[in-house]
Amino acid sequence: SFIFVEDAAGTEHRLDAVEGWRVMEIVRDHGLMDGMCGGACECATCHVEVEASWLDRLPPRSDDEEAALDTVPDVGARSRLACQILYSDALAGLRLKLVPPDA
Numbered sequence: 001s002f003i004f005v006e007d008a009a010g011t012e013h014r015l016d017a018v019e020g021w022r023v024m025e026i027v028r029d030h031g032l033m034d035g036m037c038g039g040a041c042e043c044a045t046c047h048v049e050v051e052a053s054w055l056d057r058l059p060p061r062s063d064d065e066e067a068a069l070d071t072v073p074d075v076g077a078r079s080r081l082a083c084q085i086l087y088s089d090a091l092a093g094l095r096l097k098l099v100p101p102d103a
């Protein structure tokens with residue numbers, strides 16, 4: 001199945017998604033994200049904005065995710081850390097936008 005990722009330049013990418021992978025790992029595997037801390041919820045380089053229609057299909061932010069998001073600018077209601085989203089086929093078609101740290 002696939003997810004759809006818009007990069008900082010506005011280009012949309014359709015990425016093969018693997019059940020059981022974190023969304024960060026899927027995006028990083030395609031070279032679109034650093035994921036510097038490896039998914040430890042520490043670097044916030046995996047900051048994304050989730051399309052509104054998908055928001056309530058994701059589990060809520062944990063306290064650790066909130067704390068990591070507090071360290072970066074441009075955080076909004078649709079902000080998530082992609083390493084904290086576990087991909088399953090229930091998320092097939094997920095749409096998100098990258099918010100790179102230097103944006």
Ligand code: FES
Nearest residue numbers: 037042043044083
């Ligand atoms: Fe570092 Fe997600 S990869 S917080």
